[in-house]
Amino acid sequence: MMILDFGDIIANRITSTTVIDIIGELITIENVKEVKSNGSKRKLLEFELQDSNNIKLQCSLWGDYAVQVSQYIQKANSGIIIIVIQLAKTKPYGGKITITNALYASILINPDIPEVVDLKKSQIPTEKAYSIEGDFLLLTERKTLDEIREAREVCTCVTLATIQKIQTDYNWFYNACKKYQRKINAENGKFWCEKYNENARFVIPRYRVQVLVIDHTCTASFILFDHEAKQFIHKSAVELRERLTKEDDDDSFPQELDVLVKRKLLFKIQVSEFNLNQNWPVFSVSKMTNDENLIVAFRDNLDLNQESTGQEYFTNEAESTKKKDGLDNGSLSVTGDNEVKICSSDNITPCKRNLLESDVEH
Incomplete structure (x- = not known):
């Protein structure tokens, strides 16, 4: 050749x-x-x-x-x-x-x-830099929620589901260093960035919203991080946290999160080694969309591809x-x-x- x-x-x-x-x-x-x-x-x-x-x-x-x-x-x-x-x-x-x-x-x-x-x-x-159509409809495996929960191998897949509710037993944000936007831990009165192994001078909240989703097979728990959550909330976690602090209501869930409930979305999620090794049925969302054309195309082709x-x-x-x-x-x-x-x-x-x-x- x-x-x-x-x-x-x-x-x-x-x-x-x-x-x-x-x-x-x-x-x-x-x-x-x-x-x-x-x-x-x-x-x-x-x-x-x-x-x-x-x-x-x-x-x-x-x-x-x-x-x-x-x-x-x-x-x-x-x-x-x-x-x-x-x-x-x-x-x-x-x-x-x-x-x-x-x-x-x-x-x-x-x-x-x-x-x-x-x-x-x-x-x-x-x-x-796959197009959103290519990413959700062509290049990523499709699974129902039941198939995701029964997965026995690490994988990335796309599923169609509706957010049923916010799971308020879990906090809606986590603290991250402003420089790298990564998780921090408090040690001896200082904040430590685990990812880059250095002190974090400035700390900001970032979204980590756990939701219960449902499709025609079962339910599952998904975690929406900062980029995905902001698509629909249209406010940063910093803004919501500051508002709650001013209202002396730090323990409440901001009502702005309710905009996520009852939405039917395409989710691209990851089944990680942690999910498999710990039998942990909570999956991280890497992308999501409510594009109606993509949802219709996904639904139309689902049976064919199975x-x-x-x-x-x-x-x-x-x-x-x-x-x-x-x-x-x-x-x-x-x-x-x-x-x-x-x-x-x-x-x-x-x-x-x-x-x-x-x-x-x-």
Whole structure:
């Protein structure tokens, strides 16, 4: 396989009639959309790849390629996703050079080949700038609350649930150092920042709101931290704490938190080692949204993505829902005759307790 350098592609050193092979890490991805092309409607999937030199390249897949690759990525766990496109071609779009599939192209995801192993080794894990659609609908595993509570492995997943109530047995904030915004402890009359192992000169409150959520399967407890809580409260924990202090009402829960109750939201949550080792059914929320379009899309696709028939091959769009169990560690090959092969790759009621390190933002 002759892999072409992204720099040569972006510099427009390749003619649009030349077919090429590329390999890169998936950085961003959008939803599949339907667009008009040459007088007919076609499926389009747009995404961005990054090579070993951290050069980014816009890519687009059409037709069955778009649908099948999108469906596979929806089932893949979060982590490094490497995409190989063989027999691709360049195309100017929006003033930039983009990559698209040729007629008989092949698309492989996380194949067990030396080029993929080398690229994975070269990549430093970072928080990818996935679109909100990609993050909630494509790249993160979906689970019900019952499946989250029954999880036996560390994972990140998305779930749809309604906040039933604020759990007022737990405080709604924690004290953090102003400089690093991390949890602090009081020692000998001083505040100590655990994360960076130094004295904290200034201390501020940050949100840590524990809520009871419910879906059609069961209930669970989620923790909303500062960024997520402020999306809906529209005031900082500092403002609410100062108001309560002025009113000599430090022990009360601020009424502003009530805006969270009865909201149906998509939550991206983490099942951590602490959850598993301590059998602790309280899960941290890393992102959440009330976007109605995302909620509808999530609900519409939930049943489809939970189906699994054990089929190893599917050869047309009508059979594209027949996906194999265990995609999390697998690889995908999409070829020009629309054949897809999925193969193995070697590669609730919590008790009261003190605030632990696992309960605060990192």
